[in-house]
Amino acid sequence: MNDPLEKLEEEHRVIEKVIGALKHMVEAMKRDVNPPVEDLRKSVDFLRTFADKCHHSKEEEVLFRVLEERGVPRSGGPIGVMLQEHEQGRSLIKEMLRAVEAIEKGDEHGYIVFSEKASSYIELLEDHISKEDNVLYPIGRNILGKKEMENLSEGFEKIEVEKVGTGVHEKYYRIAEELGVKYK
Numbered sequence: 664m665n666d667p668l669e670k671l672e673e674e675h676r677v678i679e680k681v682i683g684a685l686k687h688m689v690e691a692m693k694r695d696v697n698p699p700v701e702d703l704r705k706s707v708d709f710l711r712t713f714a715d716k717c718h719h720s721k722e723e724e725v726l727f728r729v730l731e732e733r734g735v736p737r738s739g740g741p742i743g744v745m746l747q748e749h750e751q752g753r754s755l756i757k758e759m760l761r762a763v764e765a766i767e768k769g770d771e772h773g774y775i776v777f778s779e780k781a782s783s784y785i786e787l788l789e790d791h792i793s794k795e796d797n798v799l800y801p802i803g804r805n806i807l808g809k810k811e812m813e814n815l816s817e818g819f820e821k822i823e824v825e826k827v828g829t830g831v832h833e834k835y836y837r838i839a840e841e842l843g844v845k846y847k
C-alpha cells in the first residue's frame with residue numbers, strides 16, 4: 664500500500680464494524696434483551712487494544728507528530744481536537760470495562776451503565792472518524808511529501824509490532840468481523 668493513510672482509513676472501517684455491533688447490542692439492552700457479557704467484553708477489549716492502543720497510537724505517536732513538524736498547530740487546531748477526543752474515548756472505554764466487570768460479578772445494573780457509556784462512545788467515535796477521514800487525512804495528503812509518507816508507513820509498522828504484535832492485529836480483524844456478523 665503506497666498511501667499509509669489508506670491503512671488508517673481501512674482500520675476505521677474495521678472499528679466501524681464493532682461500533683455497528685455495539686449499536687445493536689445497546690438497542691437490545693434497551694429492550695431488556697441483554698447480550699452475553701462475553702460479547703460486551705470482547706467489544707471493549709477490541710476498542711481498548713485495536714482502536715485505542717494501536718490505531719490511536721499510530722495517529723498520536725506518528726501521524727500527528729509529522730503533521731506538527733509540517734506546521735499544523737497542536738492547540739487550537741484539528742490535532743488538539745483529535746487528541747482531546749482520544750482522551751474522552753479512553754475514559755469511556757475504562758467506564759465500559761468497569762461496567763462489564765460489574766456484570767460479570769452479577770450486578771445487573773452494569774448493563775444500564777454499559778449502555779449509557781457505549782452510546783456516548785459510539786457518538787464520539789462516529790464523529791471523530793468522520794473528521795479524520797474528511798478533514799485531517801486530506802490535510803495530510805496535501806502537505807506530506809513522498810519521504811514523509813514513507814516514514815509514516817515505517818512508523819505505523821513499528822507501532823503495530825510494538826503495541827500489539829502482527830498476529831494479534833489480525834486476530835482483531837477477525838473479532839470485528841465476527842461481532843459485525845452476529846449483531847446486525
Ligand SMILES: [Fe+2]
Nearest residue numbers: 719722745795
Ligand atoms: Fe483518531
Ligand SMILES: [Fe+2]
Nearest residue numbers: 718722792795
Ligand atoms: Fe483514527
